[in-house]
Amino acid sequence: MMPVVKITDTLSVSGQPEPAAFRDFAEEGFSVVVNARPDGEDPGQPGNMAEAAAARTAGLGYAFIPVTGPGIAEADIRAFQKALSDAGGPVLAHCKSGMRALTLHALGEVLDGRMRREDVESFGKRFGFDLSGAVRWLEREDARKPDVKGFYDARTGSIQYVVSDPATKACAIIDPVLDFDEKSGATATANADAILDHVNANGLRVEWILDTHPHADHFSAAFYLKQRTGAPTAIGAHVVDVQRLWKGIYNLPEFVADGSQWDQLFEDGDTFKIGGLEGRVMFSPGHTLASITFVVGDAAFVHDTLFMPDSGTARADFPGGSARALWTSIQRILALPDETRLFTGHDYPPEGRNAKWESTVGDQKRANPHITRRSEADFVRVREARDKTLPMPKLILHALQVNMCGGRLPELQDNGCRYLKFPLDALEGAAW
Ligand SMILES: N[C@@H](CCC(=O)N[C@@H](CS)C(=O)NCC(=O)O)C(=O)O
Numbered sequence: 001m002m003p004v005v006k007i008t009d010t011l012s013v014s015g016q017p018e019p020a021a022f023r024d025f026a027e028e029g030f031s032v033v034v035n036a037r038p039d040g041e042d043p044g045q046p047g048n049m050a051e052a053a054a055a056r057t058a059g060l061g062y063a064f065i066p067v068t069g070p071g072i073a074e075a076d077i078r079a080f081q082k083a084l085s086d087a088g089g090p091v092l093a094h095c096k097s098g099m100r101a102l103t104l105h106a107l108g109e110v111l112d113g114r115m116r117r118e119d120v121e122s123f124g125k126r127f128g129f130d131l132s133g134a135v136r137w138l139e140r141e142d143a144r145k146p147d148v149k150g151f152y153d154a155r156t157g158s159i160q161y162v163v164s165d166p167a168t169k170a171c172a173i174i175d176p177v178l179d180f181d182e183k184s185g186a187t188a189t190a191n192a193d194a195i196l197d198h199v200n201a202n203g204l205r206v207e208w209i210l211d212t213h214p215h216a217d218h219f220s221a222a223f224y225l226k227q228r229t230g231a232p233t234a235i236g237a238h239v240v241d242v243q244r245l246w247k248g249i250y251n252l253p254e255f256v257a258d259g260s261q262w263d264q265l266f267e268d269g270d271t272f273k274i275g276g277l278e279g280r281v282m283f284s285p286g287h288t289l290a291s292i293t294f295v296v297g298d299a300a301f302v303h304d305t306l307f308m309p310d311s312g313t314a315r316a317d318f319p320g321g322s323a324r325a326l327w328t329s330i331q332r333i334l335a336l337p338d339e340t341r342l343f344t345g346h347d348y349p350p351e352g353r354n355a356k357w358e359s360t361v362g363d364q365k366r367a368n369p370h371i372t373r374r375s376e377a378d379f380v381r382v383r384e385a386r387d388k389t390l391p392m393p394k395l396i397l398h399a400l401q402v403n404m405c406g407g408r409l410p411e412l413q414d415n416g417c418r419y420l421k422f423p424l425d426a427l428e429g430a431a432w
């Protein structure tokens with residue numbers, strides 16, 4: 001008979017019990033048996049079907065949450081918690097030895113802040129279990145959970161990010177803004193310098209300066225930050241398509257449209273390192289021809305695809321934009337796990353709320369009216385109708401000529417001044 005170890009008033013754990021023992025469990029006052037053990041681990045193991053049947057006969061509830069030590073997902077921990085909270089009485093949770101059952105419990109306690117992680121091992125020892133695997137799980141989770149700091153630029157409604165690896169202090173800067181006042185023609189580096197202040201104050205090391213797309217509403221500070229930090233710049237490889245398009249619009253025959261203005265061009269599926277974290281690139285066109293999403297651990301930098309759920313999606317009517325492509329890109333983002341943190345590139349907050357930029361895949365599926373219960377055709381219709389009402393961004397003609405050069409301002413002329421160039425009557429979407 002496997003010893004049953006009482007952990008709390010509502011939870012006991014044990015090794016593999018015989019189904020014949022389930023009647024005793026009921027008599028001892030348990031309401032539910034939780035089996036955390038995948039079927040087929042041992043030849044003599046009763047298995048889920050036999051246990052479920054024994055539980056039914058004994059009048060016990062039964063939940064099957066099969067896990068292997070290294071394979072535990074947060075969803076398993078949450079399912080274990082739910083089995084306990086739904087039980088309406090004491091639960092007996094088992095695996096082969098009881099260790100995985102206790103691990104699921106302890107991890108839930110740590111995730112919810114009821115147990116400190118430094119107490120996990122001694123907690124296990126108190127009951128005769130080695131929970132070092134739970135500690136390793138928490139460490140692995142840390143490695144999947146980058147720190148993300150958003151910097152909101154109210155002037156352009158843009159969010160710039162510093163995503164960092166807590167373990168190595170390496171970081172990447174995403175979508176930094178170079179300030180520009182179109183009335184005076186003045187440029188400034190207040191936003192970029194605030195990012196550098198944060199980097200320095202936290203002892204971070206900049207390993208990448210990333211842009212999700214060539215922005216149409218502000219200058220990129222990528223080149224300025226490269227000069228300040230020496231870190232390489234990168235953008236999506238399809239930036240060359242955007243360069244070709246705008247080279248034509250601006251009539252710049254000398255312009256080299258080959259992406260050489262960045263240190264690295266990312267293709268779909270490319271990976272890169274931020275210290276111990278791995279970043280992955282997802283091509284997500286629609287808003288522009290070149291847009292990419294950066295997925296770093298449990299965080300995805302989705303830029304101008306999805307906005308906050310109450311604000312729908314990005315427009316798809318810039319030259320090279322496509323509502324249909326945007327829909328496909330959004331579906332790929334929504335195929336990430338529901339708990340994935342999504343960081344948007346813009347927030348144009350509705351009346352009465354402050355700027356926000358973090359949601360999850362689950363939030364978007366539940367509450368984004370451009371997405372929820374809509375077909376692709378529906379989305380395209382709504383998106384295109386709304387885009388017809390939007391004037392071009394105030395800075396689109398200013399910004400693209402700078403951003404197609406990786407954020408380099410035009411060359412100084414002999415009088416020490418830089419000049420922008422504007423095509424007249426080249427874009428649709430006049431505001432009158
Ligand atoms: N009013 C802003 C609009 C900027 C804009 O068009 N933003 C794009 C992202 S770069 C967008 O998707 N806007 C959606 C919307 O305005 O509904 C400006 O003039 O800069």
Ligand SMILES: [Fe+2]
Nearest residue numbers: 215216287304
């Ligand atoms: Fe944009």
